[in-house]
Amino acid sequence: MKVSETQQYEPQPTGWDALILLGSFILFPVILLPVLWKFISSTHLNYRKGYSYYQLTNCLIGGYIFIVMYYFFVPYSEFEPSQRANKAMGLALAVGIIGILIVAVLYGLRLRANKRFYTLAKEYESLVSNGLHSIEDIALHVHQPLSAVLKDLQYLLNHKLFPNGIIKEGRVRLNAYNQHSDKPGMESTHNLVHNTDETPLETTVPPGPKSHECIGCGNKVMLNPLESLPCEYCGLPLTYT
Template sequence: MSVLAKPFKPKFSKFDYFIIGLTYVFFPLALIIAAFRILPTQQHHSFRGRNARLIGWVLFGTYIMTSLIISLGSETSEEFLNGNLAMALCLLVPAMLLLVAADLADKKFRKLLRIYAEAVLQRRLIYIDHIAIVANQTQAHVIRDLNFMIKERMLPSGRIENDVLMITSLHRESVEPAETQQDIGSKSVECSGCGARTVISHQEEKECEYCGTIIVA
């Protein structure tokens, strides 16, 4: 299987870090912003692991803050433990599951990227429907993923037009120039039999095409 020129490394944006930080200031707003942040990008394979990881860390921060609030409002240790257990089940467990799911999503996407790289770089597939069959993905997903790979320089520079992947450096046809000059050392020799002239190379013997006489340069 083909090796990517640049490996896929998911990372948070500055806005993602802002959302996580906001969790420790006002977690209800952070949860709302995080939801709006992931909804438009969830259909992209490249964002799925990152989105799950973002929600996981926001839920973890929410658990920390709610535990702090419960500890301040609880009159007995029993109330604190019961409230903290409820928050752990509602927030901490889903957060851990989402962080695990994020790693699995990234691993799955890395495997998919290697399939794309093999299809494009080794098998030289250019039609989106053919690549979709190889990758077992919809054409819409293939287009998004290939555009992501081109943008992140995992594939050579190119573009997709009319469901065809155009990468000039991979699909350029080499054309050899035609010979326009005679070989060095060739000359025109007159046939001793009929007088016709024939082009012949140095030290070459050639039969005259008119009378059959052997001509020697």
């Protein structure tokens, strides 16, 4: 299925999403609580809002099956088979209509959130490509909190929106040989080669292993220099910085 352009930056579904859907069939109230907590706790993350609506939708779909099956096997068990089936069908229809309306609203909110982040991502790309590398200055231009911009850029860097980019000392650092190197505010390839001729090339030895926190789910992973691994919980790529 082709992904809409405005939806391309939404995190990819993981095994956790499948667990939410299947778990909701069996233990809907238990699964709903952590999903709601994750939904509320990640409302400040621009890149994750659409994905949060997606997870909540999966949970509600599983919850619909849970409710119908629960009433069929527990409260309605005292009725005759024909009455039991009729009541279960009536409940399924009533809950289904309400569920469809809720899912439709959540789907609309998901598309809206992803479209908004797509617009933000393009603004980030334009600003950085034109030499604005300070995260604080970028936040002022896009009218977003500094912490939100930092999380957004970390996510986009992991998804290769910027070539070989890292965040260091409050600035986005791009590879000197990328296609935007001749634009204002960025070091040109010519100057880099010129300086290399005058002084010996210095090789920076990266530090040792360091703990990194996943910006998607908060899981902490120990990474070695130059190592990149997917988060074992949400699948978001983690890169040593």
